[in-house]
Amino acid sequence: MNLDHLNPPQREAVLHGDGPLLVLAGAGSGKTRVLTHRVARLIEEGACRPWEILAVTFTNKAAREMRERTRKLLGDAAEGLWVGTFHATCARILRRHAERVGLTPAFTIYDDDDQRRLIGQILKSLSLSERFQAREILSKIDRGKNAGQGPESLSPGDWVADVVARVWPIYEARLREEDAVDFNDILLRVLDLFEKHPEVAQELDRKFRYVLVDEFQDTNRVQYRLVDHLSSGWKNLAVVGDDDQSIYGWRGADVSNILGFADDHPGARVVKLEQNYRSTGMILGAANAVIARNPQRHPKTLWTARDGGVPIVIETADDDRVEADFIARTIRRLCAEDSRRTLSDFAVLYRTHAMSRQLEEAMRALKVPYVVVGGQPFYARSEVKDILAYLRVMANPRGAFDLERIINTPPRGIGDTTFDRVKAYREARAAGDGGRPRLDAENLSLLPAVEEPVAMTLLEAVQACAAGAEPTIAAAARKKLAAFVAMLEELRALALGGKLRLGDLAILAIEKSGYKAWLEGDGSMESHDRLDNLNELVSAIHAFESDHPGAVLSEFLESVALTGTADSADGVAKGEATLMTVHAAKGLEYPVVFIAGLEEGIFPQRREDTLAAEGEERRLCYVAMTRAMDRLILTHARQRRQFDEIRRNAPSVFLAEIPQEHLARRPAAAARASAGSGYGGFGRGAPQPRRGSEAAADEFDQRVDEGGGGGAGRSQPRTTLSGAGLRGAGGAGGAGATASVTYEYDQDDESFRVGARVRHSKFGEGTIRSFSGRGQDARLVIHFPGQGERTIVARFIEPAD
DNA sequence: GTGACCTCAGTTTTT
DNA sequence: CTGAGGTCAC
Numbered sequence A: 001m002n003l004d005h006l007n008p009p010q011r012e013a014v015l016h017g018d019g020p021l022l023v024l025a026g027a028g029s030g031k032t033r034v035l036t037h038r039v040a041r042l043i044e045e046g047a048c049r050p051w052e053i054l055a056v057t058f059t060n061k062a063a064r065e066m067r068e069r070t071r072k073l074l075g076d077a078a079e080g081l082w083v084g085t086f087h088a089t090c091a092r093i094l095r096r097h098a099e100r101v102g103l104t105p106a107f108t109i110y111d112d113d114d115q116r117r118l119i120g121q122i123l124k125s126l127s128l129s130e131r132f133q134a135r136e137i138l139s140k141i142d143r144g145k146n147a148g149q150g151p152e153s154l155s156p157g158d159w160v161a162d163v164v165a166r167v168w169p170i171y172e173a174r175l176r177e178e179d180a181v182d183f184n185d186i187l188l189r190v191l192d193l194f195e196k197h198p199e200v201a202q203e204l205d206r207k208f209r210y211v212l213v214d215e216f217q218d219t220n221r222v223q224y225r226l227v228d229h230l231s232s233g234w235k236n237l238a239v240v241g242d243d244d245q246s247i248y249g250w251r252g253a254d255v256s257n258i259l260g261f262a263d264d265h266p267g268a269r270v271v272k273l274e275q276n277y278r279s280t281g282m283i284l285g286a287a288n289a290v291i292a293r294n295p296q297r298h299p300k301t302l303w304t305a306r307d308g309g310v311p312i313v314i315e316t317a318d319d320d321r322v323e324a325d326f327i328a329r330t331i332r333r334l335c336a337e338d339s340r341r342t343l344s345d346f347a348v349l350y351r352t353h354a355m356s357r358q359l360e361e362a363m364r365a366l367k368v369p370y371v372v373v374g375g376q377p378f379y380a381r382s383e384v385k386d387i388l389a390y391l392r393v394m395a396n397p398r399g400a401f402d403l404e405r406i407i408n409t410p411p412r413g414i415g416d417t418t419f420d421r422v423k424a425y426r427e428a429r430a431a432g433d434g435g436r437p438r439l440d441a442e443n444l445s446l447l448p449a450v451e452e453p454v455a456m457t458l459l460e461a462v463q464a465c466a467a468g469a470e471p472t473i474a475a476a477a478r479k480k481l482a483a484f485v486a487m488l489e490e491l492r493a494l495a496l497g498g499k500l501r502l503g504d505l506a507i508l509a510i511e512k513s514g515y516k517a518w519l520e521g522d523g524s525m526e527s528h529d530r531l532d533n534l535n536e537l538v539s540a541i542h543a544f545e546s547d548h549p550g551a552v553l554s555e556f557l558e559s560v561a562l563t564g565t566a567d568s569a570d571g572v573a574k575g576e577a578t579l580m581t582v583h584a585a586k587g588l589e590y591p592v593v594f595i596a597g598l599e600e601g602i603f604p605q606r607r608e609d610t611l612a613a614e615g616e617e618r619r620l621c622y623v624a625m626t627r628a629m630d631r632l633i634l635t636h637a638r639q640r641r642q643f644d645e646i647r648r649n650a651p652s653v654f655l656a657e658i659p660q661e662h663l664a665r666r667p668a669a670a671a672r673a674s675a676g677s678g679y680g681g682f683g684r685g686a687p688q689p690r691r692g693s694e695a696a697a698d699e700f701d702q703r704v705d706e707g708g709g710g711g712a713g714r715s716q717p718r719t720t721l722s723g724a725g726l727r728g729a730g731g732a733g734g735a736g737a738t739a740s741v742t743y744e745y746d747q748d749d750e751s752f753r754v755g756a757r758v759r760h761s762k763f764g765e766g767t768i769r770s771f772s773g774r775g776q777d778a779r780l781v782i783h784f785p786g787q788g789e790r791t792i793v794a795r796f797i798e799p800a801d
Numbered sequence B: 001g002t003g004a005c006c007t008c009a010g011t012t013t014t015t
Numbered sequence C: 001c002t003g004a005g006g007t008c009a010c
Helices: A008-015 A031-044 A060-078 A086-096 A112-125 A134-146 A159-177 A183-196 A198-207 A221-231 A281-291 A320-337 A353-365 A382-395 A400-406 A416-433 A458-466 A475-497 A502-512 A515-522 A525-547 A553-563 A611-625 A668-677 A692-709
Strands: A021-025 A053-057 A082-085 A108-110 A180-182 A210-213 A237-241 A269-273 A313-319 A346-350 A370-372 A577-581 A590-595 A628-642 A645-648 A718-722 A739-742 A757-760 A764-772 A778-784 A788-796
Touching (some): A008 A031, A008 A269, A053 A086, A082 A086, A112 A134, A112 A400, A134 A159, A134 A221, A159 A180, A180 A183, A183 A198, A183 A221, A210 A221, A221 A237, A281 A611, A320 A353, A320 A590, A346 A353, A353 A577, A382 A400, A382 A475, A382 A525, A382 A553, A400 A458, A458 A475, A502 A515, A502 A553, A515 A525, A525 A553, A590 A611
Parallel strands (some): A021 A237, A053 A210, A210 A237, A346 A577, A370 A577
Antiparallel strands (some): A628 A645, A764 A778, A778 A788
């Protein structure tokens, strides 16, 4: 293997033999290269076989990258490597030994949305839902589980703590009862497995001669212990990370894992990768100055061979609109000035998603194509989750939570009354025959030693009631239950038959459940979108099947839960600027980076002023700055609209910490002039990209034009409709879309004019056919040529002037 | 099941 | 201000 292109510390890490190794890899210092080369070297030199190496990452993306790059280095010799995320790796172990920790191999993984809703249910059942919020309780439970603690660790304290103490055991009991785990459990149960069955731990410990962990600064206590178990025999644990880039403390990451690694692992070799291959000296110097103020860190100073560079620009804008406008203009100008630049070279980073709106508007106004990273992932859409719930019930019939979700979705006449009676029947049976212990908060620990048999699952109760076991359920309702049960049984028989392809099973679920007919029946645009999403789900399942021949249903469901998206390798958008949060930008790099909203209270975000939180904000800023390769532009606004009020924010302390010699010195007036001069220069130097989102930009322009100029001869007031989500069913159809409408405004009878033209940001031009409602729930039936009639649920906004 | 109205809380989110 | 939920009356 050729090691010539590695620098001395990189080579040291790659060639390090046995024993613990800590690689402190600064931003852009080539840590992935070190990891992959180390794996390749171990195999090439015959130190071990591929299957004796375990490499753990945090993200699927990182795992994929690592697998690809080692394969590039080794070819087929890389076959058999264990590369995966913590969760995927643990799930793999867990499926194999499920019975030993009270699960079956078909266990369901509940995602955070499931978790939240389950907690919500429990709060409601305890009549606590008015006073306490599921999210708050969940975050406390999660925090405990991240630290590897159970409900018994709670010390009685304030009200909230007491509620957590009541909810948590019930939550755990529900998961157990339903053969389900949450994300934390995937790791915790493996830990439990290791502790209760040391022989399993030993077997794995012996198997993995070398263990590598990426992004070690993001590990929590549980992950630390897991890694410990898997590397205690051979002690060939190599961890790579950067304490300065620890930005997930609020998710349980414990920086002290990396800070204290050398102390915990006597004889550990520490290698520092301090050469940065990404940024100019200007950028790196500034970032170093900011991070240097954090007291608790491994001392290191990044350096770069790219001396000098373009000084960093700090732009002070009058308000958030001006700031956004400046950013959009500057992107245009810089792109036009240098024909080698494409829009995909630009990234705009911000602390919170809420800031994207203003930026998006400016980008549209100036016709700068862009993509926003983040937002609701595909598998979180309610219709997708509904169908997944059907599939999960097929795979795991004990899943009461999923059963509750689908029993009346689509509506099939099984209302609360009937369902409550089913549940009452089940409770009575459980209490009566003594077979199933009732939920008993006192006797539950976080990790049960033995599986407690469930006398009757919710599904069984439904079946029994459908067969007439519960006399309080009327005949009509009973028939509906029977039809539901028959449908489920038919699907389940098909699922178990094993003859059917998974994708076809999904199609059948969509049809037999009545879901398809339900969506087709209403013909609204949201339903149309939702059907599209379901088709996409089916394609995703088919794709999964061709990648994993012979996969069973629960394997697909696991992949959905653990990989989030449909395994769509992030689309490489060429001609679009990227807008995203700083968190989302971690691990990425861009030639030109803007950081917006550098104001006290925003970035750094104001919260409880713990020292730890302060440090994390600073690290966040460091991460943001070190994304930039060539140019870094920092902006802040003197005042900003937040909610309905205008707030004045002082410039961020981080700005003041950047040494003068790294900053472009120019008077404010000059800055404004040069920003302005860029306007109109766009499109001459650089080829103007033409992609999908430009259509949106065009529309936006026209919308602005229409509003300003007034229509055919008559000047009409203009208003906008925003929002457009489906209420109740919770669809995300047109969320975020906007439409502008020309209408005749009547102060008393604020109404739309049938026949008025509408421009919708997603569906283009249309005509109002009818409307109903006002306020948040205004509904417009609009005819879009070529697309038929669509109902838009929207919010009515008074004209601005 | 739907429309109208009310209320509440607004960081980040690798899995 | 805005989106997500929830409730209540038909």
